[in-house]
Amino acid sequence: MRHNALFERVSARLKAQVGPDVYASWFGRLKLHSVSKSVVRLSVPTTFLKSWINNRYLDLITSLFQQEDAEILKIEILVRTATRGARPSLSDEAAQSPQVEVASPSQNRRSTPQSIAQHATAAIGGVQKTAPSNSGPLFGSPLDQRYTFDSFVEGSSNRVALAAAKTIAEAGAGAVRFNPLFIHSSVGLGKTHLLQAVANAAIQSPRNSRVVYLTAEYFMWRFATAIRDNDALSLKEALRNIDLLVIDDMQFLQGKSIQHEFCHLLNMLLDSAKQVVVAADRAPWELESLDPRVRSRLQGGVAIEMDGPDYEMRLEILKQRLETARREDASLDIPADILSHVARNITASGRELEGAFNQLLFRRSFEPQLSIERVDELLGHLVNAGEPRRVRIEDIQRVVAKHYNVSRQELVSNRRTRVIVKPRQIAMYLAKTLTPRSFPEIGRRFGGRDHTTVLHAVRKIEDLISGDTKLSHEIELLKRLINE
Numbered sequence: 001m002r003h004n005a006l007f008e009r010v011s012a013r014l015k016a017q018v019g020p021d022v023y024a025s026w027f028g029r030l031k032l033h034s035v036s037k038s039v040v041r042l043s044v045p046t047t048f049l050k051s052w053i054n055n056r057y058l059d060l061i062t063s064l065f066q067q068e069d070a071e072i073l074k075i076e077i078l079v080r081t082a083t084r085g086a087r088p089s090l091s092d093e094a095a096q097s098p099q100v101e102v103a104s105p106s107q108n109r110r111s112t113p114q115s116i117a118q119h120a121t122a123a124i125g126g127v128q129k130t131a132p133s134n135s136g137p138l139f140g141s142p143l144d145q146r147y148t149f150d151s152f153v154e155g156s157s158n159r160v161a162l163a164a165a166k167t168i169a170e171a172g173a174g175a176v177r178f179n180p181l182f183i184h185s186s187v188g189l190g191k192t193h194l195l196q197a198v199a200n201a202a203i204q205s206p207r208n209s210r211v212v213y214l215t216a217e218y219f220m221w222r223f224a225t226a227i228r229d230n231d232a233l234s235l236k237e238a239l240r241n242i243d244l245l246v247i248d249d250m251q252f253l254q255g256k257s258i259q260h261e262f263c264h265l266l267n268m269l270l271d272s273a274k275q276v277v278v279a280a281d282r283a284p285w286e287l288e289s290l291d292p293r294v295r296s297r298l299q300g301g302v303a304i305e306m307d308g309p310d311y312e313m314r315l316e317i318l319k320q321r322l323e324t325a326r327r328e329d330a331s332l333d334i335p336a337d338i339l340s341h342v343a344r345n346i347t348a349s350g351r352e353l354e355g356a357f358n359q360l361l362f363r364r365s366f367e368p369q370l371s372i373e374r375v376d377e378l379l380g381h382l383v384n385a386g387e388p389r390r391v392r393i394e395d396i397q398r399v400v401a402k403h404y405n406v407s408r409q410e411l412v413s414n415r416r417t418r419v420i421v422k423p424r425q426i427a428m429y430l431a432k433t434l435t436p437r438s439f440p441e442i443g444r445r446f447g448g449r450d451h452t453t454v455l456h457a458v459r460k461i462e463d464l465i466s467g468d469t470k471l472s473h474e475i476e477l478l479k480r481l482i483n484e
C-alpha cells in the first residue's frame with residue numbers, strides 16, 4: 001500500500017538520522033495507524049512513548065514526512081489500545097521504557113531542563129492520580145503502590161528504621177534530621193518496601209513537591225543514556241530541583257564516571273539540605289566497590305540496620321497478604337493453623353514468606369484441603385532457606401552477562417537488539433526458576449520491567465528449551481555456573 005511504503009521510507013530515514021540504538025529504543029514499536037488527507041497518525045504501545053516522541057521527535061518526524069510528501073501537514077501519535085486486555089498499569093509503562101523522566105501533557109515539544117523537572121511524571125499512573133494536585137514531579141524507577149507504610153509490618157527488627165523513614169516522609173524538604181538516611185539489611189528484609197513507602201508517602205505530602213525514587217541500576221543506565229544522547233546536562237538540571245532522593249540497591253552503583261556523577265549529585269543535594277534516603281545490602285562502610293568519596297558522604301548521615309522478622313511479624317505479614325488477596329477474591333482462604341505453621345517454619349526473609357504465601361494460594365485453588373504435611377512438602381525448599389546458598393538475581397545477571405559477552409548494565413537496559421534480548425530472557429527465566437522471587441520483583445530487577453514481560457520471557461525460554469537441546473544444555477551449564 002502506498003501509505004505503508006511512505007511509512008517505511010520515513011522510518012528508514014529516521015533510523016539513519018537518529019542511529020540504530022535510539023531508533024530501536026523509541027521507534028521500534030512505532031506503527032502506521034492511518035493517513036487521512038493531510039494528517040498521518042502513528043501509534044505506539046504506551047502513553048509514555050507517546051509523550052517522549054511528542055516531546056522530542058515530533059518536529060523531526062513531521063519534517064521527514066513532509067520531505068516525502070509535501071501535502072502532509074500534521075503528525076499525530078496515538079496510543080494503541082492494550083493488546084492483552086489489561087489496563088496499562090504503572091509498571092507496564094515503566095517496564096517498556098525505563099527512561100521515565102518525561103513530560104506528560106505535552107504541548108511543549110522541546111524538553112528544557114526546567115520542563116523535565118516540572119512535568120516529569122514517571123508514567124506512574126497510580127501515583128499521579130492519587131497525588132494531591134500540588135504534588136510535583138516524580139521520575140525514575142516505578143513505584144509499587146502496594147509498598148506503603150500501612151502494609152509494612154512493624155516489629156523489633158525494623159522499628160527504628162521505620163520511625164526514621166516515616167519522619168522523613170512526613171517532614172518534607174528542609175526539615176532534615178538524618179541525612180542521608182542509610183538503611184541496610186540482608187536480602188529480602190523489606191528495604192525496597194520501606195524505601196518505596198517513603199517515596200509513596202512523601203509524594204502525598206504537600207511539603208515534598210519533588211520526589212525521586214531510583215534504583216542504582218536505573219541511575220547508572222539513565223546517566224549512561226543521557227551521556228550517549230548528549231543530554232546529561234538536562235538530567236543533572238532535573239535532578240538538581242528535587243526535594244527528596246530515594247536510592248535503592250546502592251551496592252550496584254558501578255563505574256568511575258557514574259560514581260563521579262552520583263557523588264556530585266549527592267554533594268549538591270546534601271549541601272542544599274535536600275533529603276537523601278539510601279538502601280543497600282550492607283553498611284556504607286562495607287561498600288568496597290564505591291568511590292571512597294561517595295562512601296564517606298554516605299557515612300556522614302545515619303545508618304540503620306534491619307534484621308529478619310520474628311515469628312509475630314512473619315505471621316502478621318502473612319495475614320496481611322491474605323487480607324489483600326481476599327479483597328480481590330473473597331473466596332480465598334488459608335486456615336489460621338496453616339498460616340502460623342508457615343510463619344514458624346519459613347524464617348529466612350519476607351521474600352521467602354511471600355514465595356510461600358503465593359505457592360499456598362496457588363495450590364489452594366486446586367487442592368482446597370491442604371494438610372500441614374502437604375504444606376511441608378510444598379514448601380520444603382523454602383524451609384531453612386538461607387542455609388543452602390541462596391541464588392541472587394545479581395549473580396544470575398553477572399553469570400549470564402559474562403557467558404554471552406554483554407554487560408550487566410545492558411541486560412537491565414531498554415536495548416532490544418537480539419544479542420541482548422535473548423540473554424536477558426534467559427536471565428529472567430533463570431531468576432524465576434532459581435529464586436523464589438515473584439514476576440513483578442524480577443521485572444523490577446531487570447530495569448523496572450513489567451511482570452508480563454518477565455512472564456513472556458519465561459514462557460518463551462521454556463518453549464525454546466523443549467525443542468532445542470543445545471539451548472537446554474547451555475541453560476544447564478549456566479545453572480551450574482550460578483550455583484558454583
Ligand SMILES: Nc1ncnc2c1ncn2[C@@H]1O[C@H](COP(=O)(O)OP(=O)(O)OP(=O)(O)O)[C@@H](O)[C@H]1O
Nearest residue numbers: 151152153187188189190191192193317350351354
Ligand atoms: N516488615 C515487612 N512488612 C511487610 N512486608 C515485608 C516486610 N519485610 C519484607 N516484606 C516483604 O518481603 C518481600 C521482600 O522485601 P523487599 O523486596 O523490600 O526486600 P529487600 O530488603 O529490598 O531485598 P533485596 O535486598 O533483595 O532487594 C516484599 O514482598 C516485602 O513486601
